[in-house]
Amino acid sequence: xxxxxxxxxxxxxxxxxxxxxxxxxxxxxxxxxxxxxxxxxxxxxxxxxxxxxxxxxxxxxxxxxxxxxxxxxxxxxxxxxxxxxxxxxxxxxxxxxxxxxxxxxxxxxxxxxxxxxxxxxxxxxxxxxxxxxxxxxxxxxxxxxxxxxxxxxxxxxxxxxxxxxxxxxxxxxxxxxxxxxxxxxxxxxxxxxxxxxxxxxxxxxxxxxxxxxxxxxxxxxxxxxxxxxxxxxxxxxxxxxxxxxxxxxxxxxxxxxxxxxxxxxxxxxxxxxxxxxxxxxxxxxxxxxxxxxxxxxxxxxxxxxxxxxxxxxxxxxxxxxxxxxxxxxxxxxxxxxxxxxxxxxxxxxxxxxxxxxxxxxxxxxxxxxxxxxxxxxxxxxxxxxxxxxxxxxxxxxxxxxxxxxxxxxxxxxxxxxxxxxxxxxxxxxxxxxxxxxxxxxxxxxxxxxxxxxxxxxxxxxxxxxxxxxxxxxxxxxxxxxxxxxxxxxxxxxxxxxxxxxxxxxxxxxxxxxxxxxxxxxxxxxxxxxxxxxxxxxxxxxxxxxxxxxxxxxxxxxxxxxxxxxxxxxxxxxxxxxxxxxxxxxxxxxxxxxxxxxxxxxxxxxxxxxxxxxxxxxxxxxxxxxxxxxxxxxxxxxxxxxxxxxxxxxxxxxxxxxxxxxxxxxxxxxxxxxxxxxxxxxxxxxxxxxxxxxxxxxxxxxxxxxxxxxxxxxxxxxxxxxxxxxxxxxxxxxxxxxxxxxxxxxxxxxxxxxxxxxxxxxxxxxxxxxxxxxxxxxxxxxxxxxxxxxxxxxxxxxxxxxxxxxxxxxxxxxxxxxxxxxxxxxxxxxxxxxxxxxxxxxxxxxxxxxxxxxxxxxxxxxxxxxxxxxxxxxxxxxxxxxxxxxxxxxxxxxxxxxxxxxxxxxxx
DNA sequence: GACTCCCGCCAAAGC
DNA sequence: GCTTTGGCGGGAGTC
Numbered sequence: 001x002x003x004x005x006x007x008x009x010x011x012x013x014x015x016x017x018x019x020x021x022x023x024x025x026x027x028x029x030x031x032x033x034x035x036x037x038x039x040x041x042x043x044x045x046x047x048x049x050x051x052x053x054x055x056x057x058x059x060x061x062x063x064x065x066x067x068x069x070x071x072x073x074x075x076x077x078x079x080x081x082x083x084x085x086x087x088x089x090x091x092x093x094x095x096x097x098x099x100x101x102x103x104x105x106x107x108x109x110x111x112x113x114x115x116x117x118x119x120x121x122x123x124x125x126x127x128x129x130x131x132x133x134x135x136x137x138x139x140x141x142x143x144x145x146x147x148x149x150x151x152x153x154x155x156x157x158x159x160x161x162x163x164x165x166x167x168x169x170x171x172x173x174x175x176x177x178x179x180x181x182x183x184x185x186x187x188x189x190x191x192x193x194x195x196x197x198x199x200x201x202x203x204x205x206x207x208x209x210x211x212x213x214x215x216x217x218x219x220x221x222x223x224x225x226x227x228x229x230x231x232x233x234x235x236x237x238x239x240x241x242x243x244x245x246x247x248x249x250x251x252x253x254x255x256x257x258x259x260x261x262x263x264x265x266x267x268x269x270x271x272x273x274x275x276x277x278x279x280x281x282x283x284x285x286x287x288x289x290x291x292x293x294x295x296x297x298x299x300x301x302x303x304x305x306x307x308x309x310x311x312x313x314x315x316x317x318x319x320x321x322x323x324x325x326x327x328x329x330x331x332x333x334x335x336x337x338x339x340x341x342x343x344x345x346x347x348x349x350x351x352x353x354x355x356x357x358x359x360x361x362x363x364x365x366x367x368x369x370x371x372x373x374x375x376x377x378x379x380x381x382x383x384x385x386x387x388x389x390x391x392x393x394x395x396x397x398x399x400x401x402x403x404x405x406x407x408x409x410x411x412x413x414x415x416x417x418x419x420x421x422x423x424x425x426x427x428x429x430x431x432x433x434x435x436x437x438x439x440x441x442x443x444x445x446x447x448x449x450x451x452x453x454x455x456x457x458x459x460x461x462x463x464x465x466x467x468x469x470x471x472x473x474x475x476x477x478x479x480x481x482x483x484x485x486x487x488x489x490x491x492x493x494x495x496x497x498x499x500x501x502x503x504x505x506x507x508x509x510x511x512x513x514x515x516x517x518x519x520x521x522x523x524x525x526x527x528x529x530x531x532x533x534x535x536x537x538x539x540x541x542x543x544x545x546x547x548x549x550x551x552x553x554x555x556x557x558x559x560x561x562x563x564x565x566x567x568x569x570x571x572x573x574x575x576x577x578x579x580x581x582x583x584x585x586x587x588x589x590x591x592x593x594x595x596x597x598x599x600x601x602x603x604x605x606x607x608x609x610x611x612x613x614x615x616x617x618x619x620x621x622x623x624x625x626x627x628x629x630x631x632x633x634x635x636x637x638x639x640x641x642x643x644x645x646x647x648x649x650x651x652x653x654x655x656x657x658x659x660x661x662x663x664x665x666x667x668x669x670x671x672x673x674x675x676x677x678x679x680x681x682x683x684x685x686x687x688x689x690x691x692x693x694x695x696x697x698x699x700x701x702x703x704x705x706x707x708x709x710x711x712x713x714x715x716x717x718x719x720x721x722x723x724x725x726x727x728x729x730x731x732x733x734x735x736x737x738x739x740x741x742x743x744x745x746x747x748x749x750x751x752x753x754x755x756x757x758x759x760x761x762x763x764x765x766x767x768x769x770x771x772x773x774x775x776x777x778x779x780x781x782x783x784x785x786x787x788x789x790x791x792x793x794x795x796x797x798x799x800x801x802x803x804x805x806x807x808x809x810x811x812x813x814x815x816x817x818x819x820x821x822x823x824x825x826x827x828x829x830x831x832x833x834x835x836x837x838x839x840x841x842x843x844x845x846x847x848x849x850x851x852x853x854x855x856x857x858x859x860x861x862x863x864x865x866x867x868x869x870x871x872x873x874x875x876x877x878x879x880x881x882x883x884x885x886x887x888x889x890x891x892x893x894x895x896x897x898x899x900x901x902x903x904x905x906x907x
Numbered sequence: 908g909a910c911t912c913c914c915g916c917c918a919a920a921g922c
Numbered sequence: 923g924c925t926t927t928g929g930c931g932g933g934a935g936t937c
Contacts, residue, residue, distance in 0.1 A: 118935050121913065148926090160915070163928060180921070180926060268928075312930060318912050343910075910937070921926070 123319055127165045127326035129155055134185045144185040146175060164268060168323035171272035195280060195352040202277030210295050211282060271296055271313075272320045279330065285347035288335055289317050321345050 119125070130151065138144045148166065152159040166183060169175045173190040175183045202208075274296055278287045293313040324330045329349035334341045 118911085118913070123912075158915080159926085160928075161913085163926090167928075308931075314910095315912065315931075316929085318910095322912080908937100911935080913934080914932090916930090916932100918929085919927080922924085 122322060123161065123164060124322035124326050126155060126157055126161055127168075127323045130162070130165050131326060134187060136188045138185055138187045138189070144187075145178070146183040146185050148181045148183065164319050165323055167268040168272045168320050169327075171269040172276070172327070172329075174327075192350060192352070195276070195350065198273055198277045199280035199352045202274075202281040205277065207274075207278055207281045207295065208283075211278065211287075211291055214291050214294050268316060268320060271316055272324070275317060275320050276324070276329070279345070279347035279349075280352050282347075286333060286335060286344050287347075288342045288344035289314055289321075290342060292317055 133151070133154075134144070134146075135142070146166070148159055148162050152162045155162070166175055170177065170183075173194045174187060175185050178184050275287070275292055278292055278295065279285045293310055296317075297309055297313050321330060321332070324345070325332065327349070329347065330345040331348045333344050333346045335344045336342070
């Protein structure tokens with residue numbers, strides 16, 4: 001049909017758009033197909049068809065661009081049809097003629113079918129086409145300008161749609177507006193920076209908390225739109241000073257147009273950024289549209305919350321999600337809860353490192369511009385100082401003030417990088433260079449800024465700490481964030497420069513430790529995984545729960561976030577593991593940058609903290625104020641209103657509920673991850689909540705943890721390959737491939753070839769707390785790895801003989817009943833000889849967990865109760881305390897999995 | 908019937 | 923005053 005259309009139109013051979021004819025050559029028609037792939041089927045010569053469009057064409061040389069266009073066109077008949085239609089549209093009479101011709105040739109149904117399907121017109125597909133036009137990582141030599149008109153024309157869509165795409169891309173700084181109708185394409189060069197910035201801002205905005213709040217309310221009551229609820233919500237959001245948030249900019253890429261600023265509070269850009277933030281701060285990184293919409297609305301005008309607004313927000317979120325999906329940053333999934341199936345999206349983009357400010361790795365010679373995060377807060381702070389935002393959430397800054405702020409910021413930047421910094425991307429053909437002028441040239445500027453910023457940062461941090469950081473349980477570790485002297489065990493082999501926790505050079509050992517965050521006790525762990533587990537346990541471990549230590553060393557270094565863990569493991573596993581996700585490879589590409597930035601941030605933060613010990617002080621004060629929970633996670637928020645005070649009174653309860661939800665989410669996420677058929681080994685290794693010390697997941701349908709070993713690791717670093725005995729290599733870990741090493745002091749090696757299953761039930765471990773079922777304990781003995789210990793560090797204790805015993809038993813080197821001299825550490829651990837309880841078959845992926853404590857009465861319990869319940873009582877948390885030899889004591893019988901059914905499915 | 912999300916109106920901002 | 927941007931919500935297509 002369109003062929004008919006095309007034929008008719010092409011006969012006229014519009015010389016004005018010769019290149020377009022080229023698009024028609026590879027033709028195939030019948031746009032009725034619903035998939036691009038099917039469209040690729042060659043030669044589905046449709047119905048009647050007039051003669052082939054004049055081969056006129058080749059006016060356009062066979063340039064790469066035309067080639068690309070052709071390919072795009074080939075992949076999408078939609079483009080072709082649009083091109084054709086567009087051509088026809090140039091001549092209305094021809095259009096009519098063509099239509100008549102079409103209708104003559106086709107019956108009504110056929111004509112209907114001939115129209116591009118809705119899917120073919122989707123924003124996602126359009127975005128794909130758009131992205132196909134530009135390289136992910138454009139070189140500076142290329143012409144990276146985007147003319148909206150041209151694009152719209154070439155893609156044959158109305159410009160309005162291009163705006164939708166561009167706005168989202170802009171939110172990620174993949175493009176930037178140069179002038180009217182003109183944008184610059186940056187590709188993914190800035191993506192990691194942007195994501196980092198977004199994550200930081202998201203954390204500052206307490207999105208995690210907001211998500212929890214919303215979910216809590218969803219659980220308590222159906223979310224409704226009546227005034228009372230909204231007021232409550234409004235109070236909740238209103239208490240958040242950070243609610244008002246404008247567009248997060250990267251240095252050198254600020255918006256200039258006042259229009260952008262004036263409308264930006266509702267702009268697709270800002271919404272997009274916020275949406276992304278939700279993913280970045282969430283664990284698991286799954287966000288339902290409903291929650292996202294509520295949060296976005298909540299920030300705007302909660303008082304106006306009504307269904308139409310909600311619907312509109314959802315529409316916009318779909319728009320954004322389509323683009324983000326095209327970018328492969330998110331993926332659509334469905335989360336099934338008690339109340340039904342909900343659309344949601346899962347983050348599939350690169351892992352985003354936390355804003356750990358630290359040293360750059362010793363030998364890194366590349367100097368980067370000051371971290372984006374340093375610009376944003378200052379700007380935000382400045383704006384906020386100008387406009388204290390206690391009132392209306394939908395406040396919009398006056399453009400002039402924004403300009404003022406920007407001006408100040410720009411001035412500062414100019415001063416700091418005067419010699420070489422271009423003012424802006426604008427005329428440059430190299431936007432990236434413009435945005436980030438010669439890195440080397442910025443060394444002095446960076447140094448200066450660092451120096452200047454340190455004292456300021458310390459103050460800022462103190463302020464932040466006192467008002468927000470403690471707010472969320474997830475950010476708790478950040479509160480205790482403190483420079484830590486080099487790891488006791490991180491000694492000899494470590495570079496002289498302080499290293500961010502968990503950041504370690506690649507190792508090539510045979511074991512697969514997954515680095516776990518530095519804990520409060522100052523002991524960090526890595527989970528050594530059997531290769532066979534690498535894609536299971538390590539695949540996605542959303543079950544990391546924050547479990548502060550009762551007598552934690554408050555000076556403990558900030559726990560590295562899961563993202564870091566992921567990153568590290570991925571980095572190290574790169575050579576061995578293939579990824580099936582393009583975004584992962586992108587992550588790989590960006591690693592050096594991230595690493596470097598992370599290091600720098602670590603250094604800065606350390607310096608700032610050394611200057612000002614406020615975190616410690618603050619924490620101490622908090623501790624003294626609140627003893628009821630000891631060191632356990634608190635839902636702390638500086639009361640800002642009486643209602644909040646009341647709210648705080650329910651602190652503990654809420655905390656538990658939050659934990660339950662988080663736990664459930666984690667489990668759901670775990671399922672989701674595990675459900676994937678092809679799980680790249682380097683994906684998701686261990687994912688903790690932010691700054692959460694330790695935890696991991698095990699297959700949901702296997703309510704046991706076959707064999708993991710909690711080993712205080714002396715120096716499980718890079719060179720640790722040699723540190724393992726052959727026996728251990730073969731028996732304990734027998735790993736052949738991906739190796740993850742940790743520069744930190746503890747490891748939790750886990751072998752367990754049984755753990756091949758994909759479903760991973762939640763499982764809770766911290767250095768001092770671990771929840772395991774007896775069978776799990778049996779299967780997951782604590783183990784001290786002598787060779788690990790011997791690998792280097794004096795700080796690492798010698799292995800426990802009983803652990804070794806267990807290991808030997810487990811690997812079948814000695815009978816189950818035989819034990820070498822007992823180690824008190826494990827005496828209380830019932831070593832069950834019963835077979836592990838695998839309950840495979842959870843193919844539905846639904847989580848129907850049951851307490852796996854055989855002797856406990858199986859009383860229906862809530863997930864929270866399960867989660868907190870221990871043999872010793874509802875609120876006693878089993879502890880995994882450190883023994884004198886450094887091994888950890890695990891209290892058995894406490895692997896509790898939420899009973900709520902949660903299902904995450906992908907479309 | 909709910910979910911998705913395309914489409915285009917039209918107002919604000921820019922030039 | 924014209925053009926560019928983009929918020930917005932109706933309603934069609936899909937599930």
